Amino acid sequence: AARFVKLLLFRKGNRVADNVVLQVEGLCFAYPECGVLNQWSVALPAGLALVRGDESSGKTTLLRLLAGELTAQAGRITLQGVCLSDAPTACAHKVFWVDPRSGDLDKLTARTWLDGLPARYPLWDAAALAAHTEGSSLNEHLDKPLYALSTGSKRKVLMAGALASNAPLTLIDEPVGGLDKPSVRYLAQALASQAARSDRLTVVAHYEALPDVPWGSVLDLERL
Numbered sequence: 001a002a003r004f005v006k007l008l009l010f011r012k013g014n015r016v017a018d019n020v021v022l023q024v025e026g027l028c029f030a031y032p033e034c035g036v037l038n039q040w041s042v043a044l045p046a047g048l049a050l051v052r053g054d055e056s057s058g059k060t061t062l063l064r065l066l067a068g069e070l071t072a073q074a075g076r077i078t079l080q081g082v083c084l085s086d087a088p089t090a091c092a093h094k095v096f097w098v099d100p101r102s103g104d105l106d107k108l109t110a111r112t113w114l115d116g117l118p119a120r121y122p123l124w125d126a127a128a129l130a131a132h133t134e135g136s137s138l139n140e141h142l143d144k145p146l147y148a149l150s151t152g153s154k155r156k157v158l159m160a161g162a163l164a165s166n167a168p169l170t171l172i173d174e175p176v177g178g179l180d181k182p183s184v185r186y187l188a189q190a191l192a193s194q195a196a197r198s199d200r201l202t203v204v205a206h207y208e209a210l211p212d213v214p215w216g217s218v219l220d221l222e223r224l
Helices: 059-067 090-095 110-116 126-135 153-166 181-192
Strands: 005-011 020-031 034-045 047-052 075-077 168-172 201-206 217-223
Touching: 005 126, 020 201, 020 217, 034 059, 034 075, 034 201, 034 217, 047 059, 059 168, 059 201, 126 153, 126 181, 153 168, 153 181
Parallel strands: 047 201, 047 217, 168 201
Antiparallel strands: 005 217, 020 034, 020 075
16 A cells, blocks of 8 residues: 655744755655655755654655655755756755665775765865764774774764765764764764754754754654
C-alpha cells in the first residue's frame, strides 16, 4: 500500500519566517514499492531545523531530495531564491550533503577528504574546522582511512566537514550514531552555535530532538 508522510511544523512563537532560505513547494516522491512525499511544502528560515521521525518515515529520503541526490516526481525546491533543478551546477557549492552510510569515501583518509572541501565550498571556514576537529577529539584519526574509523569517529569527521563548509544549506543525517556522551555534548554545542545564523540553514534528521539544541523549526514526518 502507498505510504505518505504528513508534515507537522512548529516554530518558536509561531512566527512566520521572514528570512526564508529554503522553499519547498508541492514535492512528490515515491519509490516503486511505496509513496513517501505527497504535495509536501515548507518554508524554512535560516538557523536550525530538525526533521524528526521514526525508522522508515522518510527522513533520509527528504535530505537526499534536498541535496539533489534524488529527483522528485513533482515539486520545486528553491534555495536562496534559486531553483535547484534550474541550476544544479551553480547550486552545488551551496549544499552540503554526505550520506554517513555510504562507503564512497571510505578509501580516503579523513585529512584528504577534509582538505578537498575548500575547493567546493567557497565560504569554507578553516578556523571552524580546527575547532570542530579539536572539540570532537579527531586529531589522532585524521590520517586514517575512513573505512578504518569507528561509526562514531566517521560521523564526527563528516560533521566537522559539514559545519566548516559554511554551505547555505547543510544537511546532516542521524548525527549521534556511534557517539559517546562527551561527543554528543560537543555536537549539541556545535549545532547550537548555528542557531542564530542569518545566512545559513542547517537541517538535521534524527528520531528525536537532541537536548540543549535550540531548534528553530521542527518537522515531524509521520507515516499515514
